[in-house]
Amino acid sequence: EDKVVQSPLSxxxxxxxxxxxxCSYEVTNFRSLLWYKQEKKAPTFLFMLTxxxxxxxxxxxxxxxxxxxxxxILNITATQTGDSAIYLCILTGGGxxxxxxxxxxxxxxx
Amino acid sequence: xxxxxxxxSHQVTQMGQEVILRCVPxxxxxxxxxxxxxxxxxxxxxxxxxxxxISEKSEIFDDQFSVERPDGSxxxxxxxxxxxxxxxxxxxASSEALFLGKPYEQYFGPGTRLTVT
Numbered sequence: 001e002d003k004v005v006q007s008p009l010s011x012x013x014x015x016x017x018x019x020x021x022x023c024s025y026e027v028t029n030f031r032s033l034l035w036y037k038q039e040k041k042a043p044t045f046l047f048m049l050t051x052x053x054x055x056x057x058x059x060x061x062x063x064x065x066x067x068x069x070x071x072x073i074l075n076i077t078a079t080q081t082g083d084s085a086i087y088l089c090i091l092t093g094g095g096x097x098x099x100x101x102x103x104x105x106x107x108x109x110x
Numbered sequence: 111x112x113x114x115x116x117x118x119s120h121q122v123t124q125m126g127q128e129v130i131l132r133c134v135p136x137x138x139x140x141x142x143x144x145x146x147x148x149x150x151x152x153x154x155x156x157x158x159x160x161x162x163x164i165s166e167k168s169e170i171f172d173d174q175f176s177v178e179r180p181d182g183s184x185x186x187x188x189x190x191x192x193x194x195x196x197x198x199x200x201x202x203a204s205s206e207a208l209f210l211g212k213p214y215e216q217y218f219g220p221g222t223r224l225t226v227t
């Protein structure tokens with residue numbers, strides 16, 4: 001069974017801090033790893049990673065995949081209160097379903 | 111920007127009643143999905159749907175659940191006889207296509223909160 005584990009489960013930081021969120025996985029047939037941000041409503045897409053070692057960036061957020069270590073990290077620099085959310089790591093393996101991690105709850109305080 | 115929509119946003123029903131949750135996927139998308147998230151727990155896959163049939167379903171998706179695409183735009187999830195443990199947020203998602211070896215992005219709707227009393 002495909003499995004996704006995220007750490008830490010929750011994190012509280014101050015505005016301006018840099019955070020690194022971790023995701024590790026086990027999968028029988030890797031297709032891609034996705035990062036989503038979930039606030040009060042539905043998850044919103046951040047990144048899709050398919051190749052190892054290639055960093056994806058979007059503003060203050062960046063992410064990279066390590067297929068050898070079966071893991072990915074999501075970095076957020078200069079955090080803002082609007083970054084407070086649950087960050088989901090999601091695996092697409094064989095077939096067309098997604099396997100979700102439990103998420104990391106990030107709270108950014110002033 | 112196109113988006114997935116879901117109705118209602120919140121539904122309260124009594125145990126044993128049937129509920130139908132509605133979703134309108136993005137118009138050119140071909141794959142449709144239902145997920146649920148019990149409060150405080152992680153999002154769980156329920157079912158995927160393509161070409162008017164279920165392509166994959168999880169263990170959660172038992173005989174009490176069914177999905178349908180009754181017309182060209184709506185995608186529905188029916189729960190025949192709701193149980194207390196069906197209380198959750200239900201997310202619909204859609205994606206453009208699934209090509210062998212090519213990953214895809216799923217777009218999520220805002221969710222329907224189902225409360226079974």
